[in-house]
Amino acid sequence: MSVEIALIAGIVFYTVFFFVYPTWRKWELARARARTPGKTITQGVVGTFDEVFHPHAYYANLEWQAQQELPVPVPDADKLRPDVYSGRVTITLPR
Numbered sequence: 001m002s003v004e005i006a007l008i009a010g011i012v013f014y015t016v017f018f019f020v021y022p023t024w025r026k027w028e029l030a031r032a033r034a035r036t037p038g039k040t041i042t043q044g045v046v047g048t049f050d051e052v053f054h055p056h057a058y059y060a061n062l063e064w065q066a067q068q069e070l071p072v073p074v075p076d077a078d079k080l081r082p083d084v085y086s087g088r089v090t091i092t093l094p095r
Helices: 004-034 041-053 055-069
Strands: none
Touching: 041 055
């Protein structure tokens, strides 16, 4: 009796699984793409080969990712910004 119940439960489980899993997987992939649109599975695989065989493309990709994560500089309230792009930065400390 218990073997028959286990067999029927297994058949029902796998039948429901094969109908529900593809829909659930599509939903999960769409949700992951919406959260991180620039990251894909192939990016990690290709990035490994780029690092070894085409290092300039790998470094360009790292630079692009860093620029995507950088915040936009906010202007000061008094519109005075230190000139950090001229190559000379002066730091004054109070005595």
